[in-house]
Amino acid sequence: MVRNVRGTELDTAIRPIIASGNDYPHDYEIAPHHHARGQLLHGVPGVMTVRTEHGAWVVPPDQAVWIPPHIEHSVRMMGEVETSCVFVDPNHVAGLPEKCQVLSVSPLMRCLIQAAVDLPLDYALTGREGEIMALLLSELRALPVLPLSLPFPADPRLGERCQAFLARPLAHQTIDEWADSLGMSRRTFTRHFKRECGLSFAAWQRQACLFAALPRLAEGEAVTTIALDLGYDSPAAFTTMFRKTLGFPPSRYLTAAAA
Known part of the structure; x- marks a missing residue:
């Protein structure tokens, strides 16, 4: 080799x-x-x-x-x-x-x-x-x-907000919460986020949660623990997001990570 x-x-x-x-x-x-x-x-x-x-x-x-x-x-x-x-x-x-x-x-x-x-x-x-x-x-x-990329915005204030979310992602945070924190209207924030990141806030948020979850899954943490930490209402809700994004459930990912 x-x-x-x-x-x-x-x-x-x-x-x-x-x-x-x-x-x-x-x-x-x-x-x-x-x-x-x-x-x-x-x-x-x-x-x-x-x-x-x-x-x-x-x-x-x-x-x-x-x-x-x-x-x-x-x-x-x-x-x-x-x-x-x-x-x-x-x-x-x-x-x-x-x-x-x-x-x-x-x-x-x-x-x-x-x-x-x-x-x-x-x-x-x-x-x-x-x-x-x-x-x-x-x-x-x-x-x-x-679909496992997580683009970062060039705008410094929005970039700081995104980095803070990535450090502690919570799936239940809303557009209105982000818009208020940046002093923007909902409509202005939505357009600005899409222009800066190239995808919608909801799509970016899902990617960020997935980004945070995958290393923890690979280290053997329970799906239930990860789902609740990320703010999902139930492990089933997290599993649904995971399957829609990657095409397979967390259990299959865990099998691959352990192989």
Whole structure:
């Protein structure tokens, strides 16, 4: 396995796509940095959170996040995480997201990532090794996006309010409460929030609650405890939100996190 690829090796690598793997302990944080190449960051079995100046992304176990070239980002590990990274030369990122996105990793992609990490940095461009990398890039472009981004507004006052909510998210907070705290009418706040964050307040609030819940689920906390802490009337209400957003219930997520 190619492991612990340093920045100098990335800069001097001659292959258009390279892969590496690393192991990290619980609560390890990679300081803000950036790569000249685009990066697909995949991890098991824990949760990763990726932050940039534009927002945050939570990456469930066995899923991945795409980080475009030159985007400064930090990464925090929730639980022990074995990461696999695929680095794509900027000349080959056409068809890939222009912003950070969490991607659903297909079974084929999972196998291709594992095979790519086992290749040397100077793998052969022809034959099996070159075909693995070519198919990996093709499959990467086809991976569906998961709704696990949490954009942050540029407006300082609204940004401070969003950060405070993220520190202690409560699902029952209302638009009127936020509008009053910022000295805005409901209508003005609604338009301003959508313009700043790119989605409605209700959608952002659900994402923030989900963002807060996933690491706690991965650490084995009970669904009931998390649901009540987040201000949901019942575990069933939280489960309904979770299923509508991700397409499966918290129980399935817990199974994946424990695998």
